[in-house]
Amino acid sequence: MKTEVIVVIGAGGNGMAIARRQGFGRHILLADFNEKLLDSALKELETASYKVSVQKVDVSSRESVRALADKAASLGSVINVVNTAGLSPNMAPPDRVLAVDLYGSAVVFEEFERVIAPGGAGLVVSSMAGHMSSPLPAEHDLAFAPADELLGKPFLAPNAVPDSMVAYILSKRANHLRVQAASITWGKRGARVNSISPGIVATPLAQHELNSPIGDIYRAMIDASPAKRMASPDEIAVAANFLLGPDSGFVTGSDLLIDGGVISAMRAGLLPTPA
Secondary structure (H helix, E strand, O other): OOOEEEEEEOOOHHHHHHHHHHHOOOEEEEEEOOHHHHHHHHHHHHHOOOEEEEEEOOOOOHHHHHHHHHHHHHHOEEEEEEEOOOOOOOOOOHHHHHHHHHHHHHHHHHHHHOOEEEEEEEEEEOOHHHHOOOOOOOHHHHHHOOHHHHOOOHHHOOOOOOOHHHHHHHHHHHHHHHHHHHHHHHHOOOOEEEEEEEOOEOOHHHHHHHOOOOHHHHHHHHHHOOOOOOEOHHHHHHHHHHHHOHHHOOOOOOEEEEOOOHHHHHHOOOOOOOO
């Protein structure tokens, strides 16, 4: 029997929680841009008796993502691909946010479509930010344009995207649209692809934002939400397990919002909507 391979891009809190839940008894290929983080994650998973390979990846480089997809295919049957890689608004300028969060996600869909096994499933961990914008005039282009043409679109030019928050919201909206488009082509291989849009999850990335100049915005979201708390990475992993597994066989091209009700609070007027 061919080895089942689980690819997880991003060795942070959500990625590791998903790897632990999906990967036991399978071969995990864990990838990240941060080699120190990868080494630490490898030791943690191997200590817990997981079978793991690691590879550095830069999702903003097609060549790097292609090499990762080829590596995955060399290990066995690629049944799950999970992309958790991303930069938050406080971590990078707009062009880098677009390159990683928007272009990078599109490239992962395109490259792993080549190697995903029939019956397999892909997932991008997006963000509730994708639900913060109104429908965009350029949504068709965001959904269906080849990935390598995306960053050349006039509406994504540096002078058209004023700051990293707008770049982040655009990127996450694009994730939802790319999932819909990819579901058509992945479906021809007998595979599915979906997205999850978490709210504020208790990860180092969230802590970075809470300690940043925009931390008060995050705290206001938590306070205004019906749940009045952050999520744990394990809660995201449970949702991912459903979307990656056989019980969701009729779910593809969809986004699952897991935000504790932050978007509901915005629509109820309890929080300002980003401009």
